[in-house]
Amino acid sequence: MDVNAYLDRIGAPRTGPADAARLRALHHAHLTAVPFENLDIHLGARISLTAEDLFDKIVRRARGGFCYELNGLFALLLEELGYTVTRLAARVFGAERLGPPYDHLALLVSPARAHDQRWLVDVGFGDHSIGPLDFTSRAGQDDPGGRFLLVDTPDGDVDILRDGKPQYRLELRPRVLDDFAATCWYQQTAPESPFTAKTVCTRLTSGGRITISDRTLIVTAADGRAETPLATGEALRAAYRDHFGVRLDPDAAFRPPPPL
Template identity: 35%
Template structure:
């Protein structure tokens, strides 16, 4: 796998040494260029936790993926660039107020002067690394903070439009990509998975976020949200023009 080609995929450049500034730039660019998407899941194309096949999909075929693919490959890149980075497991707090299947989300912990939560595979979330010290950070999608919930357990929360809610709970214990096999299978086949029902394609923008869910396009710009229904041909055109994806 070619790390420089991967960096070119999301218009980034390598740095001389790891830094918070460079890490922030890598995360921001990745999230604005590489979409979160479940198109293979809906089309029953198997997803394997194999870095080479993930690299070919995201880098060579200009696709996106879901958390195991996006964070799995981004974790590999960070290690190649000299970062002290670990994959970690998280449990997602769903919009319906219930916790999802435990430890089925993959995220990244990066240790610089202090540990930071990094996640390029959660969809609608922060484009910034978040420190684990409780200090909040704000970007166009909301204000985020990580609070400790136990010895090795933390919770990522977002405040937006006057309302605060957890996004997920995570452990700082290091995982390997293969440890997410059960979650990867579950999220491809289970009717309880968020990703087995309709197409979901989303990426951050400088002003907010662009999302296709089934045949509805939603655009958030500077806090203003607009939605429109799409025909199948309109959907295919937007996937190609705005996300670089040809089905």
């Protein structure tokens, strides 16, 4: 991995100790620079989880991705910088039930020479915590993204709550990225997958969040929320380019979701 190219991609300094302060800064930088997006699924492009393909997509081509891609590559960067990283599987809470096994990938990270510290790191859940969460604490944690609480379950898992609402359930057994390949394929192809239902591209901004959902540009800030329809292909491509640095081929067309 070209570590300096990755750090330049997210606008982070090239030097610094592998401590909690730098982890917090890297986390924030990643969220503001690299969008959470599922465009490849709707462009008919296969998502690869190999390190080379992830680096090519996110760093060289300045794209984003979803959890397996974003947290998958971020884990490699943190390890190169000297952090200890454990990959964890999670199941996302839906309206009625938990999602499938390996529904989500999150990271448990310890700084160099501080292995008593453990941080829940997640740059791949879309709108979530702005900074890492203290995994050793079971008290409420205030973050610009909300108030977070980690709750142990009777089965030895950990539920992550945001503003009192369960987000996902972490299993604490260490995993490798290949473990997520089957569910990654399911998320790309199944009609039941939330990622096949519509396109989304979103990232953190200094004042809130900017999102393109299907053909609507959504800007949220402290003073409210504004929505702008993107009625033409030209307007849609311009919005992706100007707000996310994503350059779509003029001939590219989003395919319809799988039939129910």
